[in-house]
Amino acid sequence: MVRLVAFGLCAALLGFAAPTAGWAADDDTDWPCPQQRTGAISAAAVWSGPDIAKTGRWDDDEEAAVLARKLASRRTPLDEMDGLIDAFAAKAGADKDDRLTHVFAGVLEIVNSERDRVMAGVARYARGQKRLADKIRAEADKIGDEQENKDLSPAQTLDLAKTDLKWDRRIFDERAHALSYVCETPTLLERRVFEIARKIQERL
Amino acid sequence: MRGVTISALLIGCAVCCAACPAAAYQVYVTNEKGNSVSVIDTEKLAVTKTIKVGRRPRGVLVSPDGKELYICASDDNGIQVVDTSSQKILRTLNSGPDPEQFALNPSGNPLYIANEDDSQVTVLDVEKNQIVARVPVGVEPEGMALSPDGNVLVNTSEVTSMAHFIDAHTFKLIDSVLVDRRPRVAVFSKDGSQLWVSSEIGGTVAVIDPKAHKIIKKIKFDVPGLTRQEIQPVGVRLTSDGKTAFIALGPANRVAVVDAQTFEVKKYLLVGLRVWHLALTPDEKLLFTTNGNSNDVSVIDVPALKVLKTIPVGLAPLGVVSSPN
Known part of the structure; x- marks a missing residue:
């Protein structure tokens, strides 16, 4: 009976992960x-x-690099970008297309490095959740064992579970809720690069 | 006198047509995660209305008279019928489970529905809301097409990688043609002499002779700088003169323009992120693309083969259809 209660608790806890986490089925377990x-x-x-490989290093073009950093920054709203790109294009001179390509190449490199960090963070986060899931499982087992030895009632078992297990469950649950947003971040970055690239291409 | 009046009317009409180069159509876009349909006016090239519909709307069709819109509300296991003038949901049709894509008989009835979870095609009488037939097909049926003469129904099955040919009167399976992995969309040429089938994972489009059930040509795509995995053909549209085909290439973010006579790719047009489906206006002057990850629709000028505009819509746009009038 006690084991059943403990098992039920454990299943309920881990159940929080299933609908929100949606672990990918491939072998990339992190x-x-x-x-x-x-x-x-x-x-x-x-x-x-x-071709960005044929127009030279973007960071050798100082003005283009300044604009690329500004556009890539999340602090720059999308609707301010048109004015910034227009101002750059107006002063870009004869090799305007090459210089606008520098701006794009810069944005791409900066956002890709940010995206790399986010992806590594997501994998780290997943490993943390797995460790926590293991810990919750072990705690539930421990409660089961203890209660069996001391022969306590289901109500007393629940009381015991309200300590460490309760906190771990809370952290696990909150993290699982945040996961859908975390998973969206690489797509949001891709969307931002696409939007900036589109704006620059309109001015070529 | 009467002759003069008619001539005057004709001249008047000609002047009017010259002044308005394109007729205004309504383009309907299903937003898979937005649970809505965006209505785009093709003259304004802007969203004029948004209709709330059932959960996870995917495939969309319009009745031949333009009065009713059919929407696969996949997570509600039904097809919703929307009145295009009042934007109200009139009724829900008995579609079978998880309807994804479908085809409508040119007469307006019946509807042929691919039930993804059930490995079957459901034939539904739209007026009586009664199932006429259930045809077992391959695993995860998806694309649906009816031959222009109304005699042959084609369904593609994603897992079994086949195009199934079904007699549209007896609903018996005639033959199946193996294509590349995960076939998604099937489209007949207007004269019925070709069937185009896109394979999402295979990265190809098979052009099939629908009488001989043989592949005439397999079209491959090559976008410099992109890997093969990034090229995932889904949406297919052919112009009625049989000269041009448009193929949506998914995460390649491009629409391929193919010469439908030589099967050569003429051009790649950069549209939006994860381009899914395509719709031509009836005058074939504009092509609309649904861009699932950038939450927008690109408008392509068909004679010029240029992207005219990008129109923001709801979350995860997927299906698209133009009104017939």
Whole structure:
């Protein structure tokens, strides 16, 4: 009976993870998102302008690099970007297309490195959740064992469970709720790069 | 006198048509995660209305008279019928479980529905809301098409990688053609001489002779800088003159323009993130694309083969159809 209560608690706790986490079915066990884990955003996926490999290093073009950093920053709202790109294009001179390509190449590199950090963070977070799930399982087992030895009632078992188990359950639950947002972040970054690339291409 | 009046009317009409280069159609877009349908006016090129519908709306069709819209509300296991003038949900049709894509008989009845979870095609009398037939097909049926003469129904099954040919009168399976992995969309050419089937994981489009049930040509796509895995064909549209095909390439974020006579890819147009489905306006001047990850729709100028505009819609746009008038 006691074991059943403990098992029930454990199942209920882990049940919180199932609908929200949606662990990916591939062998990438550190990746908890339903969205597929993909590599860096490639230039070709978002850009049909000049080849970024043929227009020179973007950070050698100082003004382009300043603009790229500004556009890539999350603090710059999308609706301010048109004015910034227009101002740059107006002063860009004869090699305007190459210089706008520098801006795009800069944005892509900066956002991709940010995206790398986010992806690593998501994997770290997934490992933390797994450790916590193991701990919850062990705590539930421990309660079961203790109660069996002391032969306590189900009500007393529940009291005991309200300590460590309660806190772990809370952390686990909150993290599971946050997961859908965390998993969306790589897509949000991709969307931002695409939006900036589109704005730059309109001015080529 | 009468002749003069008619001539005047004709001239008047000609002047009017010259002044308005394109007729205004309504384009309907299902937002899979927004549980809504965005209505786009093709003259304004903007969303004029948003209709709340059932959960996870995917496939969308319009009746031949343009008065009713059919929407696969996949998570509600039904097809909702929406009055296009009042934007009210009139009724829910008995679609069978998890309807995803479907085809409508050109007469307006019946509806042929792919039931993804049930490995069957449901044939439904739209007026009586009665199931006429259930046809067992391959695993995870998806794409549906009816031949222009109304005699052959085609369904694609995602897991079994087949195009199934079904007699549209007896509902018996005639033949199946193996295509590349995960076939998603099937479209007949207007003259019925070709069937185009897109394979999402295979990364190809098979052009099939629907009489011989043989593949005539397999079209491959190559976008410089992109890996093969990033090219995932889904949506297919053909112009009625049989000269041009448009293929939506999913995470390649591009629409391929294919010469439908030589089967050569002429151009790739960058549209939006994860492009799913396509719709041509009846005058074939505009093509609309649903971009699932950028939450917008791109409008392509068909004669110029250029992207005209991007229109923000709801969350995760998927299905798209144009009104017939």
